[in-house]
Amino acid sequence: MSKTSSMGRGIMAVLAVGARHAAGHPGGTVADIAVDLGKDRSQVSRNLRTAEQEGFLTRTSRRTYALDWSILTDAQLLTERRLQSDGATALDDLAREADEACFLGVLHGDSTVTIGESVPASSNLVGSWLGRPYPAYCSDAGQAVLWEASEAEVRTVFAAVAFVRHGPNTPTDVDDFLARRQAARARGYSVVDEEAEPGLYSLAVPVRDFKGDVVAALQIVGIKERLEPRREACAAALVAQGEWLESRLGYQPRD
Template sequence: MSEKNPIQVSDRIFRTIELLARSGPSGLLDISNELELNKSTVHRILNSLICMDYVKQDPDTSKYSLTFKICSLSNQVLSHNSLIDIARPYIQDLAEQTGETVHLVQMEGINAVYIDKVEAPHNSVRMVSMVGKTIPLYCSGVGKAILADMDDDQIRQIWEQSELHTYTANTVTDYNTFLEVIGAIRNNGYSMDNEEMEIGVRCIAVSLGCVHHKLPYAISISAPKDRMKDKQITQYKKLLLNTKKQLLAELGQ
């Protein structure tokens, strides 16, 4: 659970940015209603963001939207992560071998954030994931792979801080059942997301651990469930574990 921002104006500015990122072009009244702020306050915030080139207003519709300056910030953050450059050939190779989408994620609080993504060029079904998007640790393949490397006290702390949401009928929200899942991941060496976040999508993942003593990372292969059956899971498990071994060797882990 996130703490209340002690600086009110910062809270309002970033809530406005997050709303526009989530909703796309929006009118003043819609933004005001969503944020539960009066229109004059929202108007001042938007004008400030326009002056800083983070927001623009369509002259025809009067709606507000984010500019690509936000993207430049995220690109600068990612440019300082050397693991992305080192891991990129490995996840590209996985995408080519499997014909599916491969992700590289980093743990961030109680979530995992996508920091790289490669889709096979001939893949006709695209995953809705995107670089910069966060997903909960407790119900994602990459998240559970990361958690399985932790001790039970750390897992319990993250579980209690998470806002447990039943995304599908397969989402595990009982803690004892979740610990059984973690135990299986530790025994098998890989994690599965069996339509726990999205119906029709399966994911297999392995943890890379804390690379260079920093935050934990994981890699995954995602696909529609009809393209990830038991035969593919057996194949992808071997590919992921081999990729993990090679990548960690290059990193000197």
């Protein structure tokens, strides 16, 4: 789209208002936005009025323009729907390629909760995990859903958590968890090796939305003796499906 078209100029005006919000300002006057864009004030005024009429911006009593936050609410609802619908597609494709149980998990407090699953009969896993919480410090999705959280945020999540041992390799404390997450980041995916229970092995990647926030984790879970020897091939499939799902949620990687 050309930035010189009327639509392009309108979008640039909306983005300029958004940039002011991102910088900590409540919005901007016509003069502010004109300076930010280096454009003629009368032209910018027309573009801002049009964006207001279309519902992208709102005008305050102080004659400043601000984003109409209902747009972001609508976008968030669309993200949630796509996470369910496109997440199901990613899970089925991944389960077919890996021939293992695949799950989509989200963070809820200090636990992870499964919101989607695809479990082939050959996986030998019994029962459904849908809606069931599990401690994030040792769950299959834990490191991935906290992938981009700051160290302080991770410590806050686990502030009141006792690191009870669930498997032979369960993290012993938050520092242990952070070290494992650091290794996962360097690798490009997490490996949870008998942390949740003996004999269970899993791989996971974070899934980001249009804002760049991690909203879920895509996982492959299986018996260690079966999944570990195929780790590299399964991880490649996992990363590819994770990137596809992120693209469906509007995520655009930064260069």
